[in-house]
Amino acid sequence: MSVIKIGVDAYGGDNAPEAVIEGALFALKNNYLSRDELVIIGNDLSNDFLESLKGVEVVPAKNLVTNDTKPTDVLKLEESSMYIGCKYLKEKKLDAFVSAGNTGALLASGTFIAGRLEGIKRPALVLALPSKSNKPKILVDAGANAEVKSEHFYDFAREGIAYAKFLDIEKPRVAILNIGSEEEKGSTLIKDAYNLLKGFSNLNFVGFVEAREIFDDTCDVIVTDGFTGNNVLKTIEGTAYFILHELKTAIKSGGLFTKLGALFLKGSLKSLINKIDYRSYGGTFFLGINGILVKAHGSSDAEAISNAIFVATKAAKFDLLSKIEL
């Protein structure tokens, strides 16, 4: 391919297709990518949208995948936008594919339609969390694999390292999430993974890390199984919203000075909320498959979609897949 091609699933997410197309148009307007780089998967669009998308390739596809579609069922929905997007990844007609659709269905499509990279057994959800330093912290697997074997931690590590390099982290330090930092702590799975990763000199493996250090500068890539990773991610989200809720309650029931204080702090609080919202951090990648797959959040609005298109384009130009050591 001479020109990179970024596909966008017109029918993915709660606000599709409107939010998706508006997001794509916003991305064009901001020069995140050019019209010949954008490919919209899905053609059942309003005339207004089709008019605005002049010069953009629109691939015919149907709106068939809902939130209730079972992961493996999508493999039979050959005319769906999700199926076609992943097929195009495999066929190298697309460098990257962005979808805000049903997560389970998207992971199945990525794994079985786009297909795994040779040398990778378990593709994983990779994402960046904020941290106390200015470097992001990479979490792998954030929820793709609920059950894993110790050998899969090697896949997760390499996927995480590639993403860390994409985010300008040189020589990323890799750690395994555990319930203690001593070598003898944790489950058999974790101990086996520890011994495995210790043996790879290419990994810059620094041992175990505890969840209370997630935001500290003790490592760059945290690897864990998808069940734990997803729970950690949702706990961060739940805790952040809980603290904001409690702060709001305290301010509401406080006196004049408390309310004045809140008013003065509004700007700081807002930038804080933005910082802890991991969704603003470069998107969630499903790494380890043929092609760059960006999972946008199901409730994405146009801005979130345009951000996802931005990171997908950037990752394609960076040639993210080539950074996964195979």
Added chain:
Amino acid sequence: MSVIKIGVDAYGGDNAPEAVIEGALFALKNNYLSRDELVIIGNDLSNDFLESLKGVEVVPAKNLVTNDTKPTDVLKLEESSMYIGCKYLKEKKLDAFVSAGNTGALLASGTFIAGRLEGIKRPALVLALPSKSNKPKILVDAGANAEVKSEHFYDFAREGIAYAKFLDIEKPRVAILNIGSEEEKGSTLIKDAYNLLKGFSNLNFVGFVEAREIFDDTCDVIVTDGFTGNNVLKTIEGTAYFILHELKTAIKSGGLFTKLGALFLKGSLKSLINKIDYRSYGGTFFLGINGILVKAHGSSDAEAISNAIFVATKAAKFDLLSKIEL
């Protein structure tokens, strides 16, 4: 026993024995318990301390368990305060035992020296988290069992229910932590546990709950394996400290109004920090063994120790163990 007896490990924790004895004296001064109810395990104390403890039973014991002691090694340290405290639980010489010592060693002592309750295969760490409503949220297992089978979820549920009742929650709703709320989500272990708990009409089982709902009023007792539970707990801690760190940074780099705002909000922020600190919430119990075992945090100061003594006394008077359905 006519008088309840609360044992305190003089040698447990980073600040032992000073913080422990001062905590015990504080508990006496505040009438959390009477002198004939308190039992200090450990006798190598200063004369000043022994003088202040007049009327309190002091059991001879040695300071042998360190942070480096391996869990099973404590079973051979028969003269250690931890061993003797757990032996006294088994022999009903104590109703409750409070220790801020080495967690792994304490869990091993509880399980193998005090012994499991008949009908319970897996004792677990049970603790209360804050929530958006005024009711606490119970988390089981918070870190005792890194590897579990589905049948152990039934133990965790009954342990959590007993603790919920102790915290005045009537008919506690039990949920299993999972990475989605649909029945087909999660690992085989989780699905098996779901099917098992569904079969017990005495549990008030409400299905799956996601980690982002931990602080919401959708259930009262959250059961999970000790690996996930411990990671969730430490993620809450890490996230809370991260948010406070970011807020402080924002205030520091802010202008006069920001600083004034922070000053006005100081009270609200302080009470918020207290609320999110789960350590202020009634202590961590190791439930399912013969006797009430309260695990105080390793870095406990005198106040934390006195709080742990307070909840241990309250739990003994409530007859917490009888609330575990066997």
